[in-house]
Amino acid sequence: MKGSVMIRRTLGLLACATLAACMQEPQEPTQPADAQAGRLLAERDCVGCHGLDGHGAAPGIPHLAAQPQQYLTDSLLAYRDGRRTHAALKDLTSHMSEDALRDVAAFYAGLPPLSPADPSAEPRPALTPLEQGQQLAQACADCHGADGNSTQPGVPSLAGQQPLYFMAASRAYLNGTRGTSDMKPALVGLSHIDLEKLALFYASQAPAARDAAPFGNPLAGATLSAACAGCHGAGGVSHDAATPSLAGQDPQYMVNALEAYRGHVRQHDVMLAERTREEIENIAAFYAVQPSRAAEYQPLTPEALAEKCDRCHGAGAAASGGVPVISGQDRTYLIMALRAYRDDRRESSLMHKMSMIYSDSMIEGLAHLYSNQPPP
Ligand code: HEC
Ligand code: HEC
Ligand code: HEC
Ligand code: HEC
Structure with missing residues (x-):
């Protein structure tokens, strides 16, 4: 004993x-x-x-x-x-x-x-979370592109975007704290888990290179972007899952986003309010042509x-x-x-x-x- x-x-x-x-x-x-x-x-x-x-x-x-x-x-x-x-x-x-x-x-x-x-x-779902995300993303493809690379001015690319930022942005539309556009109807009905699968899918897509913006001066934007690199990464490739990448983003969308912060339609306590319209266009023109890459994310299977x-x-x-x-x-x-x-x-x-x-x-x-x- x-x-x-x-x-x-x-x-x-x-x-x-x-x-x-x-x-x-x-x-x-x-x-x-x-x-x-x-x-x-x-x-x-x-x-x-x-x-x-x-x-x-x-x-x-x-x-x-x-x-x-x-x-x-x-x-x-x-x-x-x-x-x-x-x-x-x-x-x-x-x-x-x-x-x-x-x-x-x-x-x-x-x-x-x-x-x-x-x-x-309870049959095991035949598709991995990533594949399920791809399936759900078909509903978004008309605007955001099949692989998340948007070609419409004013519509953001989602390819390569940081997954926690994607979740936060989606939640902000759903709970009404982000009133920049009527995205809510597209997202309503998606569960938290659906959104995670979408976030995973988009994070793993390769962002495409973009043509130069039809406005702004990218060289002047490069100088201004020094104040942003600490959070958004050098050249706008973010290494933080909660901070969006800006590299390769649609320039018109970026201008809209910065104007939305300036007009307090989107809340974000950084110093963006002080920028002029010209500066905003220069910044957007700079980031639009920076090379980007998929957010670091290793989609593991269970x-x-x-x-x-x-x-x-x-x-x-x-x-x-x-x-x-x-x-x-x-x-x-x-x-x-x-x-x-x-x-x-x-x-x-x-x-x-x-x-x-x-x-x-x-x-x-x-x-x-x-x-x-x-x-x-
Ligand atoms: C009718 C066109 C349209 C459809 C369909 C659509 N979106 Fe959007 N989406 C937009 C536009 C336009 C914006 C920019 C709105 C703004 O300025 O806030 C946007 C913004 C977003 C953002 C914020 C991106 C960022 O960088 O902050 C997310 C996330 C998003 N959409 C996810 C989705 C998902 C997921 C779907 C499919 C379930 C979807 N959208 C379907 C047009 C669309
Ligand atoms: C202290 C960190 C920090 C700094 C500095 C910063 N940002 Fe941000 N930025 C963020 C975070 C966090 C978000 C996401 C906020 C949200 O959810 O709306 C964001 C969002 C954005 C967005 C919206 C992206 C999208 O996909 O909708 C743009 C555009 C942007 N920032 C541009 C800039 C620019 C340009 C500068 C420099 C002039 C800058 N930021 C400086 C942290 C920062
Ligand atoms: C390094 C050893 C170790 C690893 C690796 C580990 N676990 Fe555990 N796990 C434990 C121990 C010890 C407990 C008991 C803890 C307690 O008393 O709450 C536990 C408890 C659990 C429980 C609670 C079970 C119950 O009957 O309440 C679950 C569920 C579980 N683990 C799942 C997992 C999963 C899934 C993974 C892999 C992602 C994992 N564990 C990896 C050591 C480990
Ligand atoms: C009213 C229903 C109920 C009764 C009665 C009950 N249990 Fe439980 N038991 C549960 C639930 C629910 C849990 C899970 C609780 C949690 O999430 O920690 C649990 C958890 C446990 C666990 C932890 C198991 C694990 O894997 O971690 C043990 C051990 C346990 N019960 C033993 C007993 C014993 C022994 C008795 C009788 C003396 C008993 N329970 C009576 C409902 C009950």
Whole structure:
């Protein structure tokens, strides 16, 4: 008994070393976990939501069958101590001793793994997020060009544009804070995830070279643009996902945009208000002919990303005890858990680092992938 505790502790420490992150040091249990006693507790307190086979009763309730015992114990303690928040679980666990929590964890950990959800019930989307973005972009092609290179004066190119800026601009039209044009009808009905796919598609398109603007003096514009390079990048190629690239942009659109800031139709607290019309035209003429390139964006597929996740969550690594099995887990629960890490609502410095860069569409892709995989 003492030996098995030692082995578990040693494994826990090994996990710390290999995962480069220390999980909570488990406290010495006062007695070995009793899965039979745990079953009685589960029949009384948990069956309605987790079943006696460890299957979540509804979407959003995690499956518990065959999870590592230490992970289940740690989670229950986290709910009890407020490190994870869930009203019902806080309530239940606050009435239970640590030994009782170990017992019920041992019961669920000892159950046979569940078979994954029927994959035919939710067919995997045949297209990648990038391809779906391309499909959605057909509705925008008449104005913005099929690949996001606009040829109409006054219509901005979207090719190569920074993805966070694209999202912010779209949201500004939708919530009415950007009243420069009636773009809202084109965007209404697109979900947040649709917009992310569009942003991803446009960001990865190569911006085309432009002819000289029919107005302005690009050389004079070059001098004036020194004040802009700090944010918009040298030559107008932005390296910040939230700041738009200006290189290769339609010059008439750029004049309209700068006039909109000047007239406070668009809000932006930089010194643009002080520019004359002539200066604005010169700046636009300069940027229009600067070479641009696609925003740096590596469109990963969920499958490619999962190879990284499997270093910790894969069949071999899951034995370390502190890392939950995510294969075969409830899809809705996986989405909720990943968003909670990303948005800092669930503590785990390790997982926060992992998930913070992921968009909602990537989280959905990962959840789909793992929920349909058989547990190890
Ligand atoms: C009212 C429904 C309900 C009841 C009753 C309930 N749970 Fe849960 N349980 C949930 C939900 C929902 C979550 C996910 C909460 C979250 O997002 O953190 C959860 C999460 C958990 C987790 C974390 C799983 C993971 O993968 O991180 C464990 C462990 C757990 N429950 C064990 C229990 C035990 C043991 C009992 C009985 C003592 C119990 N639960 C009773 C609904 C319930
Ligand atoms: C009828 C023509 C038209 C269609 C269709 C259209 N747009 Fe636009 N779009 C414009 C014009 C014109 C502007 C510039 C408006 C302004 O001055 O703010 C613009 C601006 C934008 C901007 C802001 C770009 C920037 O650099 O700030 C985004 C983002 C955008 N459109 C996305 C879309 C998407 C996504 C679709 C398809 C779902 C779409 N548009 C369909 C004409 C169109
Ligand atoms: C402090 C950083 C900063 C500086 C300096 C700056 N900008 Fe910007 N600029 C931004 C950000 C951020 C946005 C996006 C604002 C928004 O959402 O409307 C933007 C938007 C723009 C746009 C609209 C682009 C589009 O696609 O709609 C133009 C045009 C522009 N800036 C030109 C300039 C010029 C010209 C200068 C120099 C005279 C300049 N900016 C200086 C940060 C900056
Ligand atoms: C370096 C190791 C490591 C990597 C890599 C990693 N995870 Fe985790 N993951 C953990 C640990 C440890 C936990 C438990 C944290 C906690 O207690 O909240 C966890 C928890 C989770 C959970 C919550 C499961 C549950 O039952 O509540 C999900 C979902 C998850 N990870 C998904 C992923 C995905 C998807 C990736 C890849 C993008 C990934 N993880 C990469 C170590 C890792």
